[in-house]
Amino acid sequence: MREDLITLSKREIERLRIIHRVMGKQMTQVKASELLGITDRQVRNIIGKTRNNGDGAIAHGNRGRVAANKMPAELEVRIGGIVKRRYPDFGPKFASEKLEEREGIKVSKEKLRQIMIAKGLWRVRRRRKEVHQWRERKAYYGEMVQMDGSHHDWLEGRGPELVFMGYIDDATNRVFGLFYDYEGVFPAMDSLERYISLYGLPRSLYLDKDSTYKTTRQPDTDELLRGKMAETQFERACGELEIEVIHANSPQAKGRIERTFGTLQDRLIKEMRLAGVRTKEEANLFLEWYLPIYNERFSRVAREEGDLHRPLVKHINLREIFCIKGKRTINNGYIVK
Template identity: 25%
Template sequence: MNEDKKYKAIKAVAEKRKDKKRACIELGLSMRQVNRLIQEYQEGGKGVFSHGNRGKIAKHAVPKETKKQVIELYQSFKIKPNVKHFTEILKEDHDICYTDTTIRRILYQAHILSPKTQRKTRKKIKARIKAKSMKGKKEVENPLVPRAEDQMELPEKSHPSRPRKKYQGELIQMDASSYNWFGKDVAHLHLAIDDASGNIVGAYFDTQETLKGYYHVLNQILTKQGIPLAFLTDKRTVFEYTSKAMRAVEEDTFTQFGFACHQLGIEVNTTSIPQAKGRVERLNGTVQSRLPVDLELAGIQSMEEANHFLIKWVRTFNKKFGNKTKESIYENAPTKSEINLLLARVANRKVDSGHHIRYQNNYYLPTEDSEDRYFTRRSKVLIIEAFNGNIYVNIAEKIYTTRRLKEHDYYSQEFDSIPEQKKERRQYIPLQSHPWKLESFKRYLRSVGKTLEEYEAEQTA
């Protein structure tokens, strides 16, 4: 189109039907360039306006073999990565160095769509496939021009973007993402992102979206960052609840998490609108497109391995996508022992006729200085399940440790011989290269880019 315009203007000037100055303005060229084009037209005719590379393969075009390799590598993934992530994998593992735009164009030409492809692009690719199948049938275009009034949004439904907070710790957005992260079962990844810096400050896998998962995330924030100012979450039962009959205190999860935040001076805000906490919602999409691929490459199949893998993965993610500000208002966190009790689950109970307390289908007896303490029946008790799993009881404003009662004796004094009292032996912890641990340790070494030989050489050095 541009070549045709240039040809007609220069032809008119050469035939004295147009002034040179007007042609300069029309084509956006200098007088010298116009004179050069006139001379070339008089010598070569219309063909001089065609591009020299037309019909030829570009010098810097991607080779056909490379395109085929890229398509085969992408189709070999069970969990399809997004194009940006796939470009990084090609560069690191296969030494194929192209931009994500080039890789995206190669995949689109093969009608392969990324899981993050937008709806507009999907329609465009489908229309291209349909046009090829029709071959010659004219498509009727809609002559109507859309009006601006038809595209207006109601004010109550609009959610305009807001700027990031200024300081780290000023606002933490939290959410849990349900996805098939690894293996066959669906797991829930609990995430917390700092609104100002864009850093992931807490991440933990669990079977469901639970108080335990958010407690682990809060523990990571306190131990690594400090005490933030506020949380923004959705209206899940962990943070808010709907009143129901026969609700026990330990089921009232808003009291559990809210009480912990209240003790730390953290404000908890909730919303039922996803756009209001768009930072963590967008993070869920980004993590869902990258983390499953990295877990598959690392050979992760269990939740314990996945939580261990998250530690390094989060550091790499923050280095690449976070650290948008360094100014912080995090306050100094409590000690580990204080955090252990702050992130506790509490429940009301009463002492039964056997002088013990039932909790989570187990029976506990209060102890003090390794001696049992017996309280009268129906005495009110507050159970405190610490973050590390230890059980304490609060009776009459005094806290006692507990001893879990056994369901059955290990031996009978009447019918069994008295077992020998063996000395406690120091627990043996096998080396990482022990045959029982070798396969899982090799998977870990592959995830950090080492071999077993390199690890053994470092240990002997």
Template identity: 30%
Template sequence: MTKREVQKLIVINKTIDGILTIREAAQALNLSERQIFRLKKGVKEQGESFVIHKNRGRKPANAIPEDVVRRVIDLKQNKYQDANFSHFRDLLEEREGIILSYSSVYRLLTSAGIQSPRNHRKPPKVHARRKRKPQAGLLVQIDCSPFEWIPSMGQLALHGAIDDATGQVLALYLTDNECMEGYFELMRRIIQNYGIPLSLYTDRHTIFVSPNKDKLSIEEQLEGKTVNQTQFERAMSELGITIINIDLLRLKAVSKDCGKPFRID
């Protein structure tokens, strides 16, 4: 099973056991309530295999050929760089003989890191706090805060974890510096006392995400190349835990308003 399928199975089993409501499960998996009903019924009748995607290993019949993908990206970057996505789609059809839907063009270009130019950009939106998860265990926030926590002992790194839904502090651990040992100890205590969480909310420290993750070119991604996971990522993946990385710059901006060392919004 993929990590996503493991997550589905965990949540669906919780609905079967009456721990989660249909609405809460739909919010946790970002699915409709109708899909949750279907998954619940399928797991009850057919078992765990029901959550495995039936097209695993098959190339979609409507997949865009890789040479077309490369050509579309090259045309946007070098020939039609000033055209917005909608106009660019029309130009592809009229001048290049490439017929694609707007959604396909949008997906290809945004995946390549290309944004649609706009004549009048809207002012940036004021940050709105994210709603907490509906139930404990769906999301755990972990972070580290250096400070002189114990007088006369100098600066120490306090690793901490809180549950997103309840705000409960799940674990704390002091070390000399922010390190993988500190985060592994947090996870050991969390799992021992509360069970395995569905996902973790972290910053982009190299403990959580490889510094090379964002350096792959489009060509390398099309060739199927990936970046090796960090040791912490691999361990969480084996447990079926998804790591959600928040941008560090955004984290700093939010922390000015928040004032709490372990609350990441």
């Protein structure tokens, strides 16, 4: 390109036209500042540069220069190769974290996104429009805990398909969970017992209407006499511990825990892949290390100070509560019914 040629954008050409009118006394500096969206002081600076250096001064001073912090092409190629070999299905943010943590290469999420797009490893994604109103979070830690089971191929074929029984505190986003072979009354009771042993009794549990948590049967005679609705064994156990059970009326109502499951199905799965986890036992041991790191990064401060988890009274034996209970009668023939 010839050195005496000046390349200007449409915006810069319009800016130069206005500056020439000010220099020709056809427009005031105040009016020019309004049209250009800058201060009148900046207008005076541009006029001074134009008088001293000509019309080319209207162009940005860094145009045509190589940025001082531009990444060398060799490093871009190297990074692209590493991502393609080791992190092909990682998003730019997660991949940048792993590059720094495991490869010792520090690169910003945006720069890595550009490299991945150029290599065909990432596609630009549009955000979906939110069409429902978000429910405000609870104010206190322990005020409400969302609980659900996530059925997924967590081990990506390296081991059995598992269910992640997850708990997320509504106020802080803190996550607790364990892997089980299935979602049912025993995994639900076992996981809640472990949660209580670590954190205490939450004020309420927010659940879906899976048959483990809500029954469709009619109340039996004993329940009718006590004025209670029919309940599952899990609801009965929560009632004995004075934990309020709240059932969500739609999948959208459980959006907070579903989004958390989506994040874990992305990040946790890849972390377990890198660690070579193959069994349920290894996966649960991995969670003991991983979840504190996850909570440190993704949890938030509750609106109000204080922990509403209640301590477990010493005389309460959780094993006597988290079990299957039923009432039986003995007739005159000493037969149990």
